[in-house]
Amino acid sequence: MSTKDYLEKDYYKTLGVAKTAKQADIKAAYRKLARKYHPDANKGDVSAEEKFKEVSEAYSVLSDEKRRKEYDEARSMFGGGFRVPTAGRPGQGGFGGGGFDFGDIFSGAGDAGGRLGDLLGGVFGNRSGTASRPRRGADVEAETTLTFGDAIDGSTVPLRLTGEGPCPTCRGTGAKAGTVPRVCPSCAGTGLESKSQGSFGISEPCHECHGRGLVVDDPCPDCHGSGRAMSSKTIQVRIPAGVADGQRIKLKGKGAPGERGGPAGDLYVRVHVKPHPVFGRSGDNLTVTVPVTFPELTLGSEIKVPSHRGAPVTVRIPPGTPNGRVFRVAGKGVRRKDGTNGGMLVTVEVAVPDKLNSKAKDAIEHLREATAGQDPREELLERAKET
Numbered sequence: 020m021s022t023k024d025y026l027e028k029d030y031y032k033t034l035g036v037a038k039t040a041k042q043a044d045i046k047a048a049y050r051k052l053a054r055k056y057h058p059d060a061n062k063g064d065v066s067a068e069e070k071f072k073e074v075s076e077a078y079s080v081l082s083d084e085k086r087r088k089e090y091d092e093a094r095s096m097f098g099g100g101f102r103v104p105t106a107g108r109p110g111q112g113g114f115g116g117g118g119f120d121f122g123d124i125f126s127g128a129g130d131a132g133g134r135l136g137d138l139l140g141g142v143f144g145n146r147s148g149t150a151s152r153p154r155r156g157a158d159v160e161a162e163t164t165l166t167f168g169d170a171i172d173g174s175t176v177p178l179r180l181t182g183e184g185p186c187p188t189c190r191g192t193g194a195k196a197g198t199v200p201r202v203c204p205s206c207a208g209t210g211l212e213s214k215s216q217g218s219f220g221i222s223e224p225c226h227e228c229h230g231r232g233l234v235v236d237d238p239c240p241d242c243h244g245s246g247r248a249m250s251s252k253t254i255q256v257r258i259p260a261g262v263a264d265g266q267r268i269k270l271k272g273k274g275a276p277g278e279r280g281g282p283a284g285d286l287y288v289r290v291h292v293k294p295h296p297v298f299g300r301s302g303d304n305l306t307v308t309v310p311v312t313f314p315e316l317t318l319g320s321e322i323k324v325p326s327h328r329g330a331p332v333t334v335r336i337p338p339g340t341p342n343g344r345v346f347r348v349a350g351k352g353v354r355r356k357d358g359t360n361g362g363m364l365v366t367v368e369v370a371v372p373d374k375l376n377s378k379a380k381d382a383i384e385h386l387r388e389a390t391a392g393q394d395p396r397e398e399l400l401e402r403a404k405e406t
């Protein structure tokens with residue numbers, strides 16, 4: 020029996036009895052339900068079997084006055100979600116720092132909680148009042164690496180998120196299973212102790228409970244009494260089309276859950292994009308460099324150019340195209356937010372053959388003869404003389 024179970028299960032409800040029910044009523048209610056859900060009477064009915072177990076568990080606690088008292092206390096004190104002060108961590112004192120929230124502890128409506136809550140409310144003015152308001156969850160940072168194509172088209176990726184939260188074993192109470200923290204005897208639950216400094220009396224966090232007002236006798240073995248634990252979960256996240264390498268995407272409401280009905284925080288995902296062997300990016304445009312032959316540029320031609328996740332497209336090269344010219348193919352680029360697409364920028368680059376067959380070699384020799392006397396550097400040399 021863990022503290023978590025104590026807090027999450029309503030044994031009174033399970034047995035259908037009032038919180039003030041006498042032992043005789045509890046016993047009668049149990050007998051009636053146990054007969055109804057007994058496995059012998061419900062052969063093969065899994066839900067009846069579950070119900071039978073729940074009823075038996077509830078009865079085992081409520082029929083034992085000691086365990087029932089313990090259960091009642093735990094529920095009245097920690098019914099509203101409990102956070103433990105982070106007394107031992109730098110930058111966050113056990114008292115008044117960011118980690119401790121009195122409203123959390125005493126939001127349970129039980130008698131003990133109510134009295135202590137009133138007491139603390141008096142000491143801290145409106146502190147416990149504001150603390151019980153809904154609180155927005157924390158923002159969370161994560162990273163993911165996409166293939167080039169998934170970045171262009173958008174993708175749903177699993178993200179493993181790790182964060183600190185209440186220890187699941189003790190549900191943040193810091194107390195060992197089946198035990199509950201008790202009110203600090205040193206400060207009577209106020210979390211404060213008075214010291215005199217000169218003529219002033221000042222209040223400091225209680226040395227015994229570090230301002231928490233509660234003492235854990237048997238610390239939870241998993242969190243050693245801190246009540247905090249690291250946990251991780253995997254969520255599926257939709258990365259929109261067209262993200263660029265290094266971009267940070269905000270996913271509203273996908274961060275840490277809020278407390279007391281507050282909104283969740285946001286999730287920020289830093290996206291890394293793997294390079295593609297053929298395509299590059301320039302804003303909304305894809306880029307690709309395409310090898311062409313000298314005759315294709317000189318005489319003009321139509322060439323096939325690869326496109327991203329589609330059939331090759333035809334680009335018409337006019338005669339006399341210089342090496343390195345960029346052609347733009349509309350609509351073959353990155354999808355924009357408005358639903359339109361950028362273009363694909365095609366750079367033509369002459370591929371010089373390192374081997375030629377004799378026929379090709381002859382032709383090139385003839386070209387050289389035919390263009391003898393044309394010096395492409397003539398103008399360059401002239402202009403270099405300008406000051």
Ligand SMILES: [Zn+2]
Pocket residue numbers: 203204205206207208209210211225226227228229230231232233
């Ligand atoms: Zn104390």
Ligand SMILES: [Zn+2]
Pocket residue numbers: 186187188189190191192193194239240241242243244245246247
């Ligand atoms: Zn724990």
